[in-house]
Amino acid sequence: MSKIAPCLWFDGKAEEAAKFYVSLLPDSHIDTVLPYTVETPGGKPGDVMLVEFTLAGSSYTALNGGPYFQFTPAISLFVSCVDQAEVDRLWNALLEGGTPMECGWITDRYGVSWQIVPEALVRMIKDKDSAKVRRVMEAMMTMVKLDVATLEQAYRGQSAA
Incomplete structure (x- = not known):
C-alpha cells in the first residue's frame, strides 16, 4: 500500500x-x-x-x-480518459444512480464526485495560445458530459456543426 x-x-x-x-x-x-x-x-x-x-x-x-x-465535490476523483469512448463508458456507468454535474463532473450513487476528463482537454488547456485556451474553456463551461469533438472544434476556432 x-x-x-x-x-x-x-x-x-x-x-x-x-x-x-x-x-x-x-x-x-x-x-x-x-x-x-x-x-x-x-x-x-x-x-x-x-x-x-x-x-x-x-x-x-x-x-x-x-x-x-457525507462526501462533497470539494474532493473528487479525477479520471484522465484516452478518448470519447472511455469518457462515455465511465460516464454512463457512474450515471446509474448518480447525478451529472457541469464540466465533466458526476456524483455517483454512493455520493463520491468524479471528474471524467478526456486527455485532449488537458492538452488543449495547456496550450500557450490564450485565445485557443479561452475558446476551449468557454465550450467546456456549456457542457455536462465533456465532448471531445466539440472541444477540438473550439480549439481550432471552428463553430460547432
Whole structure:
C-alpha cells in the first residue's frame, strides 16, 4: 500500500462501492476486506469495516464509518480518459444512480464526485495560445458530459456543426 492513500467514508456500502469502482478501470482489484471485531458506531462484529482496494494502480481504502459524514465535490476523483469512448463508458456507468454535474463532473450513487476528463482537454488547456485556451474553456463551461469533438472544434476556432 502507498504511504498516502485516500480513505473514503461510507455508511455500510464500502465493499459494494469498492467492487463497483474496481469494475470500471483496468489495473484495479480488491486487496483486503476486514471485518469489525467489536461493536462501533460504524458496524457490529462481522460487518465489513475496511476495504483496501487498488484503482487504476493507486491504493484506496473504503471505511464503513457510519452516517456521520457525507462526501462533497470539494474532493473528487479525477479520471484522465484516452478518448470519447472511455469518457462515455465511465460516464454512463457512474450515471446509474448518480447525478451529472457541469464540466465533466458526476456524483455517483454512493455520493463520491468524479471528474471524467478526456486527455485532449488537458492538452488543449495547456496550450500557450490564450485565445485557443479561452475558446476551449468557454465550450467546456456549456457542457455536462465533456465532448471531445466539440472541444477540438473550439480549439481550432471552428463553430460547432
